[in-house]
Amino acid sequence: MNNVVSDPYALYRMQIGAWVKERMKRTPNVLQIPAKGLDIFVARDLLTRDECEQVMALIDKDRVPSGxxxxxxxxxxxxxxxxxxxMTDRVNIVVQDKINHLTGIQPAHGETIQGQRYAPGQQFKPHNDYFHPNTDYWESMQRSGGQRTWTAMVFLNDVEAGGQTWFPDANVRVTPRQGNLLLWNNMDEYGQPNPYSLHxxxxxxxxxxxxxxxxxxxRPWTPVPA
Structure with missing residues (x-):
């Protein structure tokens, strides 16, 4: 608990973690996934098939190698x-509004939604979404809104084989299902980075x-100047 005293934003991270967790437990069509050391939920059919197909077409239009x-x-x-x-595309506004409404987190705290496409053989090896102090990027992330709290991921299509989202330390493996949203807390109950969120x-x-x-x-998010 000493980190909570020394970190001025740890109390907020604790509070938003507990608040979203309880909100999800009360939300119809949302299930908590049994997991070791991690608060993780799935919301079924958040997006319609048509919304998913429209967003996939937009991703295909703008996609570049991931950084x-x-x-x-x-x-x-x-x-x-x-x-x-x-956000000039109407469907993206609709999708963002659905995600914000589900989580209940203040929209100003949300980063721009990122679209991702994985062809056969492509992957993203185990990593954490929270930011690591003592890195080259830490100062700029602090200026742009600070630590990441919750991650919301929506599967836009079913995948023929492979492509699961895997949390090795939490012992969770999620198969893509079109329209489903996966939501997890990158912080632990004390508002500190949670290693069980490795995925x-x-x-x-x-x-x-x-x-x-x-x-x-x-904190409210602002993009980092290029």
Whole structure:
């Protein structure tokens, strides 16, 4: 608990973690997934088939090779393609509103939604969504809204084989199902980075996988200047 006293935002992270957890438990069509050390939920059919298909087409239009906050010596660490959804497209506004309404987190705390596409063989090896102090990017992330709290990921299509989202330490493996949202807390009950949130996008074995991801911050988010 000493970190809570020394970190001015730890109390907020504790409170938003507990608040969203209880909100999800009371929300129809949302299930808590049994997990070791991790609060994780699935909301079934958050998006319609038509909404998913529209967003997939937009991802195909704008996709570029995915990047990393911190360089990796492994060229196979993240091999997907990504893009930020444009809020000039009406369907993206509808999708963002649905995610914000589900979580109840203040919309200003949410980053721009990122779209991701995984072709056969592509993957994202185990990583955490929270930010690690003592890194080159930490200062700029602090300026842009601070630590990430919750992650919301929506599967836009069923995948023929592979492509599960795997939490190895929490002992959870989730198969993509079109329209379903996966939501987890990157912080622990004390508002500190939770190592049980380590996860990976497993290699796609057949077909193509499309997802969108929205991250929430401890403070209102502002983009980092290029």
């Amino acid at each position: 990393l906050l911190s360089p990796s010596g492994d060229p196979e660490f993240r091999t997907s393609e990504s893009c930020h959804l444009r 990976s996008g497993m290699p796609v074995e057949a077909g193509v996988k499309y997802v969108i991801t929205k991250w929430y911050r401890e």
